[in-house]
Amino acid sequence: MKFTAYTFGGQDVRIRPGRQRREWMNDTPRRFAYRCLPLSMANMHGWELVVQEPFDIVWDGSSEADGVQIIPVGQEEKQDKFSMGGVDVYGWFGSGIVTFYTRAILETPDDYNLWVTGAPNFFKAGIQPLSALVETDWMPYTFTMNWKVTRSEQRIRFEEGDPYCFFFPVPRGDVEKMDPQMRTLQEEPEMKCQHRKGKLQREFAQKVRAIKDVKDEQIENLHEIKPQGWYMKGEYPGGDKDFPDHQKTLDVSSFSDDKSTENGGR
Numbered sequence: 692m693k694f695t696a697y698t699f700g701g702q703d704v705r706i707r708p709g710r711q712r713r714e715w716m717n718d719t720p721r722r723f724a725y726r727c728l729p730l731s732m733a734n735m736h737g738w739e740l741v742v743q744e745p746f747d748i749v750w751d752g753s754s755e756a757d758g759v760q761i762i763p764v765g766q767e768e769k770q771d772k773f774s775m776g777g778v779d780v781y782g783w784f785g786s787g788i789v790t791f792y793t794r795a796i797l798e799t800p801d802d803y804n805l806w807v808t809g810a811p812n813f814f815k816a817g818i819q820p821l822s823a824l825v826e827t828d829w830m831p832y833t834f835t836m837n838w839k840v841t842r843s844e845q846r847i848r849f850e851e852g853d854p855y856c857f858f859f860p861v862p863r864g865d866v867e868k869m870d871p872q873m874r875t876l877q878e879e880p881e882m883k884c885q886h887r888k889g890k891l892q893r894e895f896a897q898k899v900r901a902i903k904d905v906k907d908e909q910i911e912n913l914h915e916i917k918p919q920g921w922y923m924k925g926e927y928p929g930g931d932k933d934f935p936d937h938q939k940t941l942d943v944s945s946f947s948d949d950k951s952t953e954n955g956g957r
Contacts (some may be wrong), residue, residue, distance in 0.1 A: 692800045692803075693800060694797075694798070694799055694860065695733070695797070695798045696795050696796070696797050696798075696946050697795060697796040697797075697798065698777060698794060698843050699720060699777070699794040699795070701774065702777035702794040702795070703743070703776035703777050704740070704776065704777030704778070704793060704794060704795045705740065705741040705743060705776065705777070706738050706739065706740055706741070706795075706945075706946050707739050707741060707945065708735065708737075708738055708739075708943035708944070708945055709734055709736060709737045709738060709810065709857065710734060710735065710738055710739070710941060711725075711731045711734050711735050711940075712734075713734065713812055713813060714868045715814070716730075717930045722858075724733075725772065725869075726923065728922055728923050728939065729922075730812060731940075732938065732940075733811040733812065734810070734811050734812055734825065735827065735940070735941040735943060736811070736859055736941060736943075737806075737857050737858055737859030737943070738858055738859070738943065738946070739810055739854035739856065739857050740778070740791070740793055740836065740854065740855055740856035740857075740858075740919070741852060741853070741854055741855070742775070742849045742851055742852065742853045742854075742855055743775045743776045743778070743851060743857075744763065744764075744775040744776075744851060745759070745764040745848065745849065745850050745851050746761055746762060746763050746764060746773050746775075746780065746848070746849055747762040747763075747764065747846040747847060747848050747849075748760070748761060748762075748789055748818065748840060748846070748847045748848075748849070749762060749769065749778075749844070749845070749846055750782075750787040750840040750842075750843050750844075751788070751843060751844065751847075752843030752844065753785075754785050755785050756782050756784065756785040757782065758782060758785060758786075758787065759770055759782025759785075759787060759789055759840065760782070761773035761780055761781065762846070764848070772904070777793060777794045777795060778791055778792065778793045778794065778855075779791070779792040779794075780792075783835075784837070786839075787839055787840035787841070787843070787849060788821075788837050788838070788839055788840075789818070789833050789837065789838045789839075789840060790836070790837050790891060791835060791836040791837070791838075791855050791856060792833070792835050793833055793836065793856070794833065795833060796830075796831065796832060796833050796835075797827050797833075797858070798827060798828065799827045799828045799860045800860070801828050802828060802862060802863045802864075803822050803828055803854070803860040803861065803862055803863060804825060804826055804827065804828070804860070804861050804862075804863050805824070805825045805827040805834075805858050805859070805860055805861075806823075806824055806858060806859055806860075807822065807823045807824070807825055807834060807836060807853075807857075807858045808820055808821075808822035808823070808856075808857050808858070808930075809822075809838070809854070809856070809858060810854040810857040813853075813854060813857075813858065815847060816842070816847070816851075817840060817841055817842035817845050817847045818838050818839065818840050818841060818847050819838065819839050819841055820836075820837075820838050820856075821836075821837045821838060821839055823837075823862075826863070827860075828863075833869075836855060836856035838855075841856070861946045878908070884929070885927050885928050885929055886928075888928040888929045889921070889928030892928060916939055923939070924937075925937025925939075
C-alpha cells in the first residue's frame with residue numbers, strides 16, 4: 692500500500708524505520724531485555740522522525756507559552772522557537788507542552804489513520820510524549836508532535852539522532868469492530884491444557900534450579916523442560932504445534948523519493 696510523505700520544498704525532513712535497539716536494553720545484564728520479543732517488535736513497528744541538532748528544553752512551571760524555552764547546545768541564550776532542517780520546536784500551547792512542527796504531510800491509504808506517539812520504550816527523564824490518532828488519509832496539512840514536560844526548572848536534552856516522533860498506520864474503525872468478551876479458562880479446554888503444561892514446566896524448572904550446586908548438565912534432559920523461548924520461537928508449551936505466521940522481526944521500508952516505485956521503494 693502507498694504511504695507518502697510530502698515535504699515542503701527544500702526541507703530536510705529525516706524519517707527512518709523504527710530501530711530495534713535501545714541503549715538501556717543494551718545495558719541490561721547479558722542484554723536480556725532483547726529476549727522479550729514483543730518489546731523488540733514494538734520498537735520496530737513504524738517510523739521515526741529524528742532530531743537533527745542537539746538542544747535543551749527548560750520549562751519555568753507556568754502555563755504561559757513562553758514558559759517553555761529552547762536552548763541550542765553550545766549556546767546559553769534561550770529561544771522561543773528553534774528551527775532545524777524540516778522541523779520547528781517551540782512552546783506553542785503553554786503548560787509545559789513542547790511542540791514539534793514538522794514540514795511534511797503524511798498521507799496514508801484510504802480508511803487508514805495514523806497513530807502518532809513517542810518511540811516505544813525510549814525514555815527521557817522529565818518529559819513525556821503525548822499520543823494522538825490522526826485521520827491522515829484526507830488531511831491536507833501537517834500535524835504536530837507534542838511532549839509534556841513533567842519537571843520544571845530542569846534542562847532536558849534531545850541529542851542529534853533522537854526520535855521525537857513515532858508513527859504507524861492503523862485501519863480506521865477496527866477497534867470499534869471488536870466484540871470484547873469475558874470467559875473462564877474452563878470454557879476453552881485446549882487453551883486450558885496448553886496453559887497447564889506451560890505452568891507445570893515453569894514450576895518444575897524453577898524448583899530444579901533452586902537446588903544448590905546443581906548444574907544443567909547433571910540433570911538428564913533438563914533442556915526439554917526449559918520454558919524460555921516458547922514465544923520467541925512461536926511454539927506452544929506442549930511442543931506439539933507451533934504458530935506458522937509467527938514474526939521474529941519486521942522489515943519496514945524506508946521512505947523513498949524514487950517515483951518509479953511504491954511501498955516505500957521496496
